[in-house]
Amino acid sequence: MKILYLFILIFHILHVNADEIYNLIKIPNLEIYKLKNDNNIRYLSAKANFKIGVNKNIACDKVAINNLNKKFPLIEKNLNKYNSNFLNKIKLKYIVLCENLFISKINTGGIPDNKNRTLILDINFNEKYFERMIHHEIFHMIQNTHIEYFDENKFSSFNETSFNYAECSTCSDRLNLDLYEKTDGFLTEYSKSIPSEDMAEIFSFLMTDKETIKDKVNSDKILNNKVNFIKLNLAKIDKNIL
Amino acid sequence: MIKAIKASKSEKILFIFLIGLFIFAFTSFFLLKNKCLFVEKNNLNKLKFNKPNNIAVMNVECGNVIIELYPDISPKAVERFKILIEQKKYDGSAFYKVSKNTFVQAGDIEYGNINNLDYSKIGSGESGLGLLKSELSNDFIFTEGSVGFARTTEFDTEDSEFFITLKEIPIYQGEYTPIGKVIYGLDILKTIKKGNKAIYVLRPDYINTFRMFKFN
Numbered sequence: 490m491k492i493l494y495l496f497i498l499i500f501h502i503l504h505v506n507a508d509e510i511y512n513l514i515k516i517p518n519l520e521i522y523k524l525k526n527d528n529n530i531r532y533l534s535a536k537a538n539f540k541i542g543v544n545k546n547i548a549c550d551k552v553a554i555n556n557l558n559k560k561f562p563l564i565e566k567n568l569n570k571y572n573s574n575f576l577n578k579i580k581l582k583y584i585v586l587c588e589n590l591f592i593s594k595i596n597t598g599g600i601p602d603n604k605n606r607t608l609i610l611d612i613n614f615n616e617k618y619f620e621r622m623i624h625h626e627i628f629h630m631i632q633n634t635h636i637e638y639f640d641e642n643k644f645s646s647f648n649e650t651s652f653n654y655a656e657c658s659t660c661s662d663r664l665n666l667d668l669y670e671k672t673d674g675f676l677t678e679y680s681k682s683i684p685s686e687d688m689a690e691i692f693s694f695l696m697t698d699k700e701t702i703k704d705k706v707n708s709d710k711i712l713n714n715k716v717n718f719i720k721l722n723l724a725k726i727d728k729n730i731l
Numbered sequence: 732m733i734k735a736i737k738a739s740k741s742e743k744i745l746f747i748f749l750i751g752l753f754i755f756a757f758t759s760f761f762l763l764k765n766k767c768l769f770v771e772k773n774n775l776n777k778l779k780f781n782k783p784n785n786i787a788v789m790n791v792e793c794g795n796v797i798i799e800l801y802p803d804i805s806p807k808a809v810e811r812f813k814i815l816i817e818q819k820k821y822d823g824s825a826f827y828k829v830s831k832n833t834f835v836q837a838g839d840i841e842y843g844n845i846n847n848l849d850y851s852k853i854g855s856g857e858s859g860l861g862l863l864k865s866e867l868s869n870d871f872i873f874t875e876g877s878v879g880f881a882r883t884t885e886f887d888t889e890d891s892e893f894f895i896t897l898k899e900i901p902i903y904q905g906e907y908t909p910i911g912k913v914i915y916g917l918d919i920l921k922t923i924k925k926g927n928k929a930i931y932v933l934r935p936d937y938i939n940t941f942r943m944f945k946f947n
Contacts, residue, residue, distance in 0.1 A: 509833050509900045512930070515884070524901055531902065605884055 514583050514605040516541055522557065522586060523565075529573040532561070535587035542592075547600060549587035552612060557586055560612045560619075567623045570696060575727040579630045582606040588613045599626035603633045618666045621693040628692035631726065632685055638722035641684035647714040648674055654683045668694075668701065674711030676702075691719050695731055766922045767793035773915045775944070785809075785911070786944035787816055791923065792936060796895075796916035797944075798878055801909060805866035808880050808889060808908045813943060815840070815858060815891055821941035827853050829925045829932050833900070836881055837938060838892035845937045853931075858891035865889060866908045873903040876913035876920075895920055 510519045510533060518537035526532075535551045568584065576582065580603045590597055590611035598614035599622060601607075608630065614622055632639045645654065652674070665678035676694055680687040694702050695716070706713040723730055738746070772794040780786045785800040802809040815821055821838060823845035828836035841856025842849040865886040873879065873896050881892035889908055896903070897920060913920065926932040 508830055508930075510902060512830070512834075513902060513906060521902060529905075 514585075514602075514607050516585055516605075516607070516609075518551070519585060522561070526565075526569075527573070528569060528571055528576055529582065530568050530571075530576065530584055531582060532565075532584050532586060535585065539587070546593045547591070547609075549585075549590045549609060549611065552586055552588050556588070557612060561586075563620065564610065564612070564623065567620050567696075570624075571627070571730065572727070575730055578726055579603075579627070579634045580606045581608055581627065581630050583608070585609040586612050590614075598622035601626050601630045601633065603630055615666075620697050621666070624696040625689045625693040628689035629685065631692070631723070632688065635722070635726055638725055639685075639688060639719075644688060644715065644718060645684050647711050647718065649711070652681075654681065654687070657683060666690075672705050672709045672712050674709060674715070676705070676712070687715070688719060691715055692723075695719065699731075767919075770794060770918050770922055773797055773919075778915065780914075780944065780946075783944055783946040787812070787911070787941065788944055789821075789916075789941045790939040791919060792939070793919045793922045794916060796919050797914050798911050799914050800878075800911040801871075804868050804871055805880075805908050805910060807863055808866050808910050811858075811860065811863055811889075811891075812880075812893070812910050814860065816941050816943055819941070820858065820891065821938050824938045824941075825853070825932075825935040826923045826937070827932055827935050828894075828930055829923055829935070830930050831925045832897050832921070834894045834896045835920055835923045836892060836894040838881070840891050843892075850933070854892070856891075860890070862887060863889040863908075867905050868909055869905045871904065871909040873900045873907070873909070874912075875899055876917045877903075878910040878912060879903065879907035880910055882907065897921060 508517070510521075511517045516533075516539060518535055518539045519533040520536045521531070522534040523532040534554075534557055535549060538548070538550045540548045564584070564586070571581075581601075583606055585607055587609065588611060590600065590609060592600060596611075598611050598618070600609045602609070608626055610623065610626070664682070667678070668676055669678075675681050675687065676690050680690040691702075702716060706716050720731055770793045775788065775795065775797075778797070780799070782799065785802060787798045787800060789796040789798065800809045800812065815838075820840045824837045824840065825843045825845065825848060826835045826837045827839065827843050837843065839853055839856040840858045841847075842852040843854070843856060863880070865882065867886075871877075875896060875898050877896045879894055879896070880889040881894050882888045893910060894907075895913060897917070924932055924934075924936045
């Protein structure tokens with residue numbers, strides 16, 4: 490009998506925050522922020538704190554509406570760089586806007602979820618890198634849906650043979666996002682963490698600061714090869730994205 | 732000699748109060764408990780339909796819910812829906828997922844039937860007819876009373892489960908395959924048993940029968 494009561498209790502707790510949006514993308518406590526957009530992106534905002542994922546390891550706080558209203562034009566401007574056809578291909582439809590996003594207690598700017606066609610963004614992420622962060626996370630969605638175009642071994646082979654990436658993106662101390670003065674194959678320190686972060690960093694600069702990339706590749710053969718690799722394979726998905 | 736004792740004024744007030752309390756309790760127990768009491772019933776003999784071939788009648792505890800199906804929007808989904816109705820597969824199906832004033836969901840043929848209700852598997856049952864491709868419409872607005880085919884997080888996984896919206900849900904536009912709309916009996920659906928703070932319902936309400944409309 491006790492087991493039955495326990496089952497009933499768990500049954501109720503697990504779904505206590507369910508509503509029509511939860512039913513669709515499995516994130517509770519959301520409301521519509523902006524629905525109609527030319528590229529069919531739908532913006533949702535957190536009306537209360539939420540925790541999701543395995544062991545509820547992803548947590549984010551509700552947004553202050555004034556804060557969101559202030560930051561939204563920048564978010565929208567950057568996401569408007571992608572057309573609906575491209576977004577369909579990379580399985581992105583919902584942008585969840587919240588504050589203070591954490592995964593396994595590590596602060597992060599964004600978390601992509603291709604399965605639910607969702608990208609969670611922390612609107613309080615460092616302003617200096619905010620725009621780049623959006624495109625960085627979108628690249629992860631591109632790579633997840635087109636893994637055949639972004640082979641990490643092939644990409645890694647552009648590096649000096651003596652260079653080794655870390656085991657994972659968070660298990661190294663290579664976290665700085667500032668652009669290197671002298672690149673030597675890597676745009677930022679974070680690029681040196683793992684191949685997919687390296688690719689995502691290049692993509693984020695291509696989307697926000699093409700001129701800098703042009704300038705850097707002139708004197709950096711390794712970086713030039715990497716940029717061409719990204720450009721070439723992106724064009725296979727959509728010729729007009731860059 | 733027995734002396735008659737007159738009731739005092741306060742005793743009379745107490746007596747009247749007790750009678751009032753009894754009437755209130757009686758009314759509450761027998762009348763207010765009846766959730767169908769104030770719900771309008773739909774008499775099929777008095778209703779006329781423009782497209783009687785596409786009318787389905789779902790009978791639940793409080794009466795008939797009448798749904799017009801839209802084969803022009805989603806031909807394969809409506810065809811599947813009609814097959815399942817004709818085979819009486821929806822009879823006894825549980826409204827196991829109910830969000831208050833938002834939507835009701837039923838149609839798990841394998842694990843969500845009154846004769847075989849499996850709480851651990853409900854929502855994952857199959858009809859045996861295979862999965863359908865999503866038939867999405869960017870023009871169909873999920874207004875109050877819209878009927879849509881449920882699916883998993885992936886598209887093209889529609890089978891037998893369906894939901895009915897109890898309010899307009901704009902975010903469902905282009906996300907779910909529309910099947911039709913409730914034209915009579917939306918209030919009946921609002922009486923379907925909800926979960927206690929949860930979307931899933933223990934000891935749910937059931938569909939009594941689900942039939943295509945017979946006309947002469």
